[in-house]
Amino acid sequence: MKAIIIAILTLASVSVFAGDSGCGLGNVIIQKNSKGLQLLSMTTNSFFFTQPLGITSGTSGCSSQGLVQNDKQLEYFVEVNHEDLSREMAQGSGEKLSVLAQLNGCVTPEAQAAFASMTQASFGKILPTAQTSAVDMVQNLKKEAQADQKTAQMCRIASN
Secondary structure, three states, X not given: OHHHHHHHHHHHHOOOOOOOOOOOHHHHHOOOOOHHHHHHHHHHHHHHOHHHHHHHHOOOOOOHHHHHHOHHHXXXXXXXXXXXXXXXXXXXXXXXXXXXXXXXXXOXXXXXXXXXXXXXXXHHHHOOOOOOOHHHHHHHHHHHHHHOHHHHHHOOOOOO
């Protein structure tokens, strides 16, 4: 039971790709923005595995352009996963860092590796203090990614 709850919470933490509940089947059939319906939408996306399929194929309200243009969604993901992301950026690898790279338009494994290396090299600029807010972290991250020639060429980092 504990494993199921952890799995649901993990899926929920990365279900921030389009609307409040994300893109996918749940977002297509449930569009009203209330907490209960968005939770049902998110659960539908997770249960039917439509979000990853929609992101890959660009269907069900998912698009890679929408992913990199919505700073609020990035900020939410960073805020929810701040501690893990901080650790993974310092290490230069990790599952949540990989998701952050994808949210920033780094779709190939090579682009994700470049993004991870950039975050490790620029860690002090991205997170100057432990209290750096999610908003500041996203802004700093984008600034450093755009300044890094390899990352800028391989990823579709939206400008501020």
